[in-house]
Amino acid sequence: MNQAIANLASEADRAEALQLQLEAGETIVELDPKVIHGSFVKDRLDGFTDPKFIELREGLKTSEQIIPVLVRPHPDIKGEYQLAFGHRRVEALRQLGRKVKAIVRNLSDEDLILAQGKENTDRADLSFIEKALFALRLDQQGVRRQVIMDALTITSKGVLSGMISLASSLPTELIEAIGSAPSIGRPRWETFAQLLADPSHESTWRELIRQEQFHALSSDARFERTLKSVAVRKEKVSDEQIIKTGEGRKIATAQSSKRAVKLTIPTKHTGEFAQFLLRKLPDIYEEFAASAANTTSDNE
Template identity: 30%
Template sequence: MAEGRRGLGRGLSALLDEAGDDAAPGGEGAREVPIELIHRNPDQPRRHFAEAEIEELAESIRNNGVLQPILVRPSPQKGGEYEIVAGERRWRAAQKTGLTTLPVLVRALNDERAYEIALIENIQREDLNPLEEAHGYLSLTHRFGYTQDKVATVVGKSRSHVANMLRLTQLPEGVRDHVIMGRLSAGHARALLTAKDPERLAELAVARGLSVREVEALARSDEGAPKKASGPRRSKDTDTAALEVDLEDVLGMKVDIVDRGGAGELKIRYATLEQLDDLCRRLTRT
């Protein structure tokens, strides 16, 4: 398969067509296989399955059956059995309904190609959380020797997106847990990468429901970002930094608050005379 033909936007069916040369004997079309002969892939990029989603899919299967075959390959460990490449959610839901067989497409795929298809299928359907996506890219680079450019080509993303996602794997475990559980977004996680104490700031972001921009502001403050070696700086508490962000949102201008035990300075930086006029009108409004 030519590298240039790969891409995220074409759909899993296109990937299967391209894998036609790898079809296992008798594996050209869908066929029914006993469900006990089908096993999950231990390298499946997706680690977390929402139980509510599985139950909803199971109910659909009870009413309509399995409408789309799952993709499997002959098991590398057990002769006569199969390993899931794409479709684990359907397999899990089907087990809840008591089905004894599943429709499958069998392809003789090596580890690299199987992992690649599994990753693409999950990203396409937005089933991966940001950390799962990041670790998927990490596996392609470390396990299979992909460059970031090749990963980007394979999954149909930009190289900068791949690089930014890979950085998320450097976060502390406590922060990663918040991202996995959906309490923090990928944007929050990227902002926390520059924080001096990312776990403490992550807890604050979750507790207060802070926006990505607010987290970025706190990460840039002394509480979040490493101190510069050139000269001392006064520490800025989280409430002050968050207030700066709120004022910037209202005014559309850069705000700097310097608090000294209840007294201090409020600096508002304007970029044009129009901004200054607007600020004066706001301050003198009766």
């Protein structure tokens, strides 16, 4: 009930803002979704498959689009437009085969970013990781830090730097596979990043995100599943032991757990040694067994 009231209040605020825009002389036009392109910086992770989008699209089936989207003339394609905000409304109307009500405004890149960020902040529906990744992408585009702070309503440069640093430390492919994870805040993403700093975990999460059942989970559940898989692997595997020659050249690595010892020999430079070792393993074991038997006999 409280959320419903909040949504109504938010819609009322946007309707009031729209009225002010119209009074200021801005007009609403109807555009074909085919000529509307997304912002030059992506801010959402869940795309157009999550329940909120489905709810929006179903609602538009039986009602008019009340709040117009904001676009600017496309900087590179004459006669077409680029979105500042309203990506979900445009996609929903595209799927329904309807035109989009839009306000066309001349915007600089910074103006577009500020409008895009403000809309998301007003709706309070970007998750922590979406904000962090959005900030990283803007930073990589060369957008001034102050503009990023204004767009995301962040007042501390340290907080912004921390968000950008955290997002840059995580594999983007993995973040996009997990999605927005709306219930997961900064502390747990930091814990996740610390675990993933160990490159040996990469094979674990890559195998996980290839599984169909992984993508059938909710975004929060995908985060939990990946975190658990990486954490369990860390508990099972001890510190890696590097095996070197007398001259200091690395020839193998060994990882020990309660169940097994895993010996890894790179085949690029030591492939022949690996084959030699495989042939010699039976002899080595026989030598070990004989030595163990002698030791037991001596102790009796």
